[in-house]
Amino acid sequence: VASAPQDELIVGACRRFVDHGAEWADVADAGFGVLGLDAARGGGGAGAREVALVAEELARGPLPVPFVGTALAVDLLARADGGDVTEVLAALVGGRPSAIIVERTLGRVAATGIAVDTAGAGDGEVLAVGCRDGEVVVAFAGDPLEGVDLTRGLAAVTGGIESVGRIDDRELANWTSFARTVLSADLVGTMQAALEAAVAHAGDREQFGRPVGSFQAVQQLCADQLVTVEAARSITRAAADAIDRSATADAEELSLVAKAYCSEAGRDVTEAAIQVWGGIGMTWECPAHRWLRRALLARQLFGDESTLLRTLADGHLFAEMGS
Amino acid sequence: VTGGLDDPRLAEFRNELRAWLAEHAPREPVPLHGEERARYGAVWHRSLHQGGWMGLSWPEAYGGRGFPAVYEAVLNDEIGRAGAPAAPHVGFLGRALLHHGTEGQRRRFLPSLLSGEEVWCQGFSEPGAGSDLAALSTRAVLLGDHYLVNGQKIWTSDAAWADWCLLLVRTDPDAPKHRGISALVVDMATPGIEVRPIVQINGDTEFNEVFFTDVAVPVDAVVGAPGDGWRIAMTTVGYERGPADVGFSSRYARLLAELVALARANGVDEQQRLALARAHVQVEVLRAHVNRSLARRDDGAVPGPEGSVDKLLSTRTEQLLHHTAMDLFGAAPLTGDGAEVLSAYLYSRAASIAGGTSQIQRTIVAERLMGMPRSG
Numbered sequence: 001v002a003s004a005p006q007d008e009l010i011v012g013a014c015r016r017f018v019d020h021g022a023e024w025a026d027v028a029d030a031g032f033g034v035l036g037l038d039a040a041r042g043g044g045g046a047g048a049r050e051v052a053l054v055a056e057e058l059a060r061g062p063l064p065v066p067f068v069g070t071a072l073a074v075d076l077l078a079r080a081d082g083g084d085v086t087e088v089l090a091a092l093v094g095g096r097p098s099a100i101i102v103e104r105t106l107g108r109v110a111a112t113g114i115a116v117d118t119a120g121a122g123d124g125e126v127l128a129v130g131c132r133d134g135e136v137v138v139a140f141a142g143d144p145l146e147g148v149d150l151t152r153g154l155a156a157v158t159g160g161i162e163s164v165g166r167i168d169d170r171e172l173a174n175w176t177s178f179a180r181t182v183l184s185a186d187l188v189g190t191m192q193a194a195l196e197a198a199v200a201h202a203g204d205r206e207q208f209g210r211p212v213g214s215f216q217a218v219q220q221l222c223a224d225q226l227v228t229v230e231a232a233r234s235i236t237r238a239a240a241d242a243i244d245r246s247a248t249a250d251a252e253e254l255s256l257v258a259k260a261y262c263s264e265a266g267r268d269v270t271e272a273a274i275q276v277w278g279g280i281g282m283t284w285e286c287p288a289h290r291w292l293r294r295a296l297l298a299r300q301l302f303g304d305e306s307t308l309l310r311t312l313a314d315g316h317l318f319a320e321m322g323s
Numbered sequence: 324v325t326g327g328l329d330d331p332r333l334a335e336f337r338n339e340l341r342a343w344l345a346e347h348a349p350r351e352p353v354p355l356h357g358e359e360r361a362r363y364g365a366v367w368h369r370s371l372h373q374g375g376w377m378g379l380s381w382p383e384a385y386g387g388r389g390f391p392a393v394y395e396a397v398l399n400d401e402i403g404r405a406g407a408p409a410a411p412h413v414g415f416l417g418r419a420l421l422h423h424g425t426e427g428q429r430r431r432f433l434p435s436l437l438s439g440e441e442v443w444c445q446g447f448s449e450p451g452a453g454s455d456l457a458a459l460s461t462r463a464v465l466l467g468d469h470y471l472v473n474g475q476k477i478w479t480s481d482a483a484w485a486d487w488c489l490l491l492v493r494t495d496p497d498a499p500k501h502r503g504i505s506a507l508v509v510d511m512a513t514p515g516i517e518v519r520p521i522v523q524i525n526g527d528t529e530f531n532e533v534f535f536t537d538v539a540v541p542v543d544a545v546v547g548a549p550g551d552g553w554r555i556a557m558t559t560v561g562y563e564r565g566p567a568d569v570g571f572s573s574r575y576a577r578l579l580a581e582l583v584a585l586a587r588a589n590g591v592d593e594q595q596r597l598a599l600a601r602a603h604v605q606v607e608v609l610r611a612h613v614n615r616s617l618a619r620r621d622d623g624a625v626p627g628p629e630g631s632v633d634k635l636l637s638t639r640t641e642q643l644l645h646h647t648a649m650d651l652f653g654a655a656p657l658t659g660d661g662a663e664v665l666s667a668y669l670y671s672r673a674a675s676i677a678g679g680t681s682q683i684q685r686t687i688v689a690e691r692l693m694g695m696p697r698s699g
Contacts, residue, residue, distance in 0.1 A: 199693050214696035216682075219689035226688055227635045231608045238611035257607045260600075306597075313600040317583050 010050055014057030017065075024065045024120045027058070028095035033070045037078055041086075042093035047244035048178055051075075052185035052236060059189030062294050064151040066097040068186055069117025072179050073098035073129035076109070079175050080136040082165025088129070088138055097121045099141055100179075101130025101157050106300040107307065109172075109179070112157050115141040116301065119153030128157055131172065135163045149297040150290055170248075177251040178243055180259040180302050184236040187266035187298050191229045194273035194291035195222065202276050218276060225272050228265045235261055253316055260308035266295035328614050333397055340401045343374050348407035355666055357520070357528040361484055368411045368439035377413070378437040381421070386434035393617050403573030412563075416443055416489050419506070419559040423547040428508065432487070444485035444511070446476040446533060447556060454683050456491075457500045457553060461535060463492035463507065465542065470494070470507065472515075472538040478677070482518045482531040485511050490535075491556055494549050504552030508544045515539075525669035561626040563678045572610040572637075575644055579606050582644075582651055595651060602647045609640045628691040631684040638674040638681055645671035 013030055016022070027033065036051040037043020044050075051071050058067050074092055077085050092098055099115035102108060106116075111132035118126045118141050126141040139162065141155035167175075199222055202213030212218050239254035270292040274281035281288045303311065347370055354360040371377050379394040381387020388394075395414070402410055413436050420432055435441040452459040461474025472492055482488070488509045495503035509516075515538040520528040546555055579602055586599060616633055620626070645668040649656065656665035675681040689695040 199695060203694075203696055210699070211696045213689075214698050216686065216698050219695050219698060220682065220685045222693060222695065223685035223688035224635075226693060227632050227639075230632050231612050231636050234612035234615040235608045237615060254607065254611070257604050260604050261608050309597050309600040309604070312603060313596040317599055317603055318587065318596060 006050065007053060010053050011057055014054055014060075017058065018061040018063055021061075022063065022065070024097050024122065025095065027065050027067060028097065032067065033095065033097060034074050034089075034093050036071060037074050037089065037093070041078070041089060043074070043078075048181055048240040049237065049244055051178075052181055052240045055182050055185040056189035056192070056233075056236075059186045059294065060193035062151040062190060062193070062290060064153075065120045066099060066117035066153070068152070068182055069099040069115075069128075070097045071182055072100040072175075073127075075178050076100070076129055076131060076136055076167070076175050077165070079171040080165035080167040082136070082163075084162075084164035085136065088127075088164055091127070096127060099126055099128040099153075099155070101128050101137075101139065102301065106297075107303055109176070111135070111137045111139075111161050112159065114145065115139075115155045115157050116297075117152050118144065118155045119151060121153070126153075126155065128155075130157070130161070131167060132161075134166055134168065134172075136165045136167050137161045137163050147297060148293045150293055152294065152297060173252060174243075174248055176302065177239070177248070177255040180255040181236060181239040181243060181251075183298050183301050184232070184239065184255070184258040184262040187262040187295060188229065188233045188236050190291050190294045190298065191225070191232060191262075191266055191269040194270045194288060194295075195225050195229060197287060197291075198222065198273035198276035201280075205278075212276075212278075221272055222276065225269045228269055232258075232262045232265045253312075256308050256312050256316075259303060260305045260312065263299035263303070263308070264305040266299050267292070270295045328393065328396055328400055328610075328617065330393070333393070336394065337397055337401060340376065340398065341405070343376070344401060344405040344407055347374060348402075348405050352663070353408050355663065356526065358484070360527075360529075361481065364408065364411065365439055365442070367408050371410060372438045376410070377439075378417075378433075381417070381433070381437065385421070385429050386437045392620060396613070396617050400573045403575075403577055406577050409574070411439065413437060413443070415559045415563045416445055418562045419489065419555045420508075420546065422558050423506070423551060423555045425546075428546065432508065441486040442481055442484055443487045443489065444479050444482040444531075444533075445559070446479055446482075446488045446490035446509070447559075448478045449475060450477055454680055456556065457504065459491055459493060459504065461490070461492050462496070463494050463505065463540065465494070468542050470540045470542065470544075472507070472509070472535045472540055474535050476533040476535075477521075477530075479518075479531045479533050480529050482511070482533050483520060483528075487511060488533070489546070489559075490540075491552050494552075498550065501553045502550055504556070505549045506546040506552045506555040507540050508546060509538065509540050513538050513540070523670075524672070525666040527666070527670070560679060561630055572606060572613050572640070575606045575609065575640055578644055578648070579603055582648055586651060591651070598647050598650060602644055605640045605643050609636055612636055628687050631679075631687040632692070634678065635681060635684050635688070641671050641674045 031044050032054055034043040035046045039045035055068055077089050099117045101110055101113055101115050103110040103113045109131045111130045115128035128139050128141050130137050139157050139160050142158055143156050145154040147154035202218055203211050205212050235258040239258040242251040242254050274288045277286055277288050280286045354363050376398055378387030379390045379398060380392045383389045417436050436443055449459050463470040463472045488511055490507045490509045491504055492507055493503050494505040515536045517534040519532045521530045522528055583599055648664055649668045652661050652664050655661040690697055
């Protein structure tokens, strides 16, 4: 069940990280890397709701720390059985970050392909966690890729994979629901930050002798974006709450709905922010493109809206008909 | 009750309601037009009242049951799920009387409003005062112990059979426009009131024009104090936009389920399947949003500008659903087969106009929620 004071503590801590341009070590020291891991295994014992809240808040910076990669790796390992899982988890409890391995399409978790979230991991080899045929694997990330997102590093994973444990289909499905929800939250934070910054700019920038934010054409555009962001936040929280009350069927469906909605909304809202900035929005110097770039990657990870709408149609709305 | 619609503490209430609806919800469809539909609605209103489902969140002193506002949302939720007709919207107007009326007015009017014994209409908009409601020009001049009212109202639902009207009038033409307005409770049987139905784009006659010519209204019919009219109007529209009242998302879920069932029976192409999946996403998002709004809502407080976000999202959902329905039915409703689908679609265009247009809602969101500079 949601606890408002705890939410406030998490949000407050994350805002300080963002304001001070914190590094991974600061985030890990606060225990956020393993926030969702059972307390008995050295984690924070928090639910999906809190993990999603951290993802949302850190995305606002956006802060180039591998929180999402680490949170997804921790959750995947925690759902697996096998002696070596404990060892890897211990390293993450100790503050080491991790990337998550996905197929080259970015659509699902894999054992080789692309390690996502390698930025800000510091020197040394970047650990990555993935999954294939019921096996949870670890690998070291290879050559960095020049990704669209300036705050989330990518690297190739072509081999050197080591199995650390086994995971059944049901747990993998639950993990996928969690992954979609965390990415949705990341998109919510990205949208919120882009919109807030654009609105602030519209209050300062003057044309025709008035702030451009006083023009109804600009106001209407911004107001529509806020409706979208609030809706995205509502469905993301609903998905996280379903995970936390172990309603696995609800969690699967709501996480699909949330990720489908947030994927589409994420690009729309961050594009609208660039529009509000006008010409300045087209410059590297303006922060607007950082949020757009983050949204572009997050919307593809674990499925964009087209993919997920198809999943919803085939797997839910028209399930008995087959596909 | 902070868990929103799914709070386990509501389960018993929900079950009781579900059982009652299974037995009492009308089986015959809502008539499409005018007086016939009003009569049908009146029967349903009295039935809900006898079942104890009207005024769930209203104080017991005025015929309510004193529950938190979320119970109203559960009622709407279950009604939608059962495919029953909407509960009468007594809340908007009733809340204005509850917040601003005298004790005498509350005791006189609220119980019969809840029970459906007396029907009310809302005399707000005028031909020259739509989005700019504060520009209204219907005059009320004080002559001793009564006001003399002259002017015209428009878009007045139910005026043709209403017993009472909550009427906004200008009592002080010299005051700034928002301050010179008062709210009166007017007996619709008073001489000098003429009601003319307006035929809408779907052929229905839900709305009316109402003409007031030298209508005498007793001075004690003022709600609150003279000059309080704007505040009272804002309370009313605040509830009109609020989540408990627009939170009728289960009706959308039911409509969508019907469309999906139809699509399964007839077979549809990939594009239509995706359109239905998109509508499903929008319905689920609205439900989650209404739920979050309810959980955040402070019981008893008048809903604020955040209600405009809820209304805009609800409007998106309603209009997307009816587009989806029309596309799915294709030629049928265009060629005389499927009048209710066409009628519902046409009516859905009102979602972005009634209760404050989407443009007005966005201005409220921009200026009052996001703090953008006021537009000129």
